[in-house]
Amino acid sequence: MIIAGNWKMFRGPDPHALAGLDAIVCPPFTRLRACVEAGLTTYAQNVHWEPEGAYTGEISAPMLLEIGVTGSLVGHSERRQYFGETDQTVALRVRGALGAGLRVIACVGETQAERERGETEDVLRRQLEVLEPHPDLVLAYEPVWAIGTGLTATPEIAQEAHAFIKSLLDAPVLYGGSVKPDNAEGLLSQPDVDGALVGGASLDAESFRAICETGARIRS
Numbered sequence: 001m002i003i004a005g006n007w008k009m010f011r012g013p014d015p016h017a018l019a020g021l022d023a024i025v026c027p028p029f030t031r032l033r034a035c036v037e038a039g040l041t042t043y044a045q046n047v048h049w050e051p052e053g054a055y056t057g058e059i060s061a062p063m064l065l066e067i068g069v070t071g072s073l074v075g076h077s078e079r080r081q082y083f084g085e086t087d088q089t090v091a092l093r094v095r096g097a098l099g100a101g102l103r104v105i106a107c108v109g110e111t112q113a114e115r116e117r118g119e120t121e122d123v124l125r126r127q128l129e130v131l132e133p134h135p136d137l138v139l140a141y142e143p144v145w146a147i148g149t150g151l152t153a154t155p156e157i158a159q160e161a162h163a164f165i166k167s168l169l170d171a172p173v174l175y176g177g178s179v180k181p182d183n184a185e186g187l188l189s190q191p192d193v194d195g196a197l198v199g200g201a202s203l204d205a206e207s208f209r210a211i212c213e214t215g216a217r218i219r220s
């Protein structure tokens with residue numbers, strides 16, 4: 001069971017309040033070192049594919065590894081929606097990061113309009129066909145309509161999507177999209193849900209801890 005907290009562009013909780021937690025935290029770049037120093041398994045929220053170069057505003061895998069960062073998110077829907085990330089740049093970032101020795105959580109998921117048009121499987125197929133299995137690659141299914149909206153996918157919807165994703169690419173699949181302490185149990189109990197990527201509820205140490213405890217109870 002893998003529980004990861006995506007702090008997005010929020011300062012997030014005091015890393016020491018999370019000490020001892022069996023979880024991944026994904027803080028903003030400026031908080032990475034504090035999380036590493038607090039002993040947390042720490043991932044960045046994005047990473048460039050080149051080790052260095054003239055890429056203003058980007059951070060490379062060797063730079064992250066140098067300060068003790070373990071992995072990175074790649075292809076979060078907010079990167080795709082607001083910052084022009086495409087399936088091709090996601091593939092480059094995933095390949096570059098894995099090649100440099102970082103672990104990766106690669107995010108996929110359909111928008112509300114795509115789901116309503118019955119295109120969910122086509123979208124997932126398109127997003128996944130650019131990726132290859134790797135021992136350090138984990139996927140996150142994050143339906144865009146469930147992110148930050150309080151609209152969680154039902155456990156059945158999540159299970160169906162996770163099983164489909166695994167039929168295309170052999171990797172653990174986390175569910176993300178409005179995971180909270182009170183809905184974590186139903187989602188994490190599904191056979192193909194291997195963990196959660198938690199946004200809003202990871203900003204509060206107590207609710208993040210509660211979700212981690214639910215995960216540990218289910219797979220113990």
Ligand code: PGA
Nearest residue numbers: 147148177178198199200
């Ligand atoms: P949310 O975010 O839990 O706030 O919906 C999840 C994510 O974007 O990773």
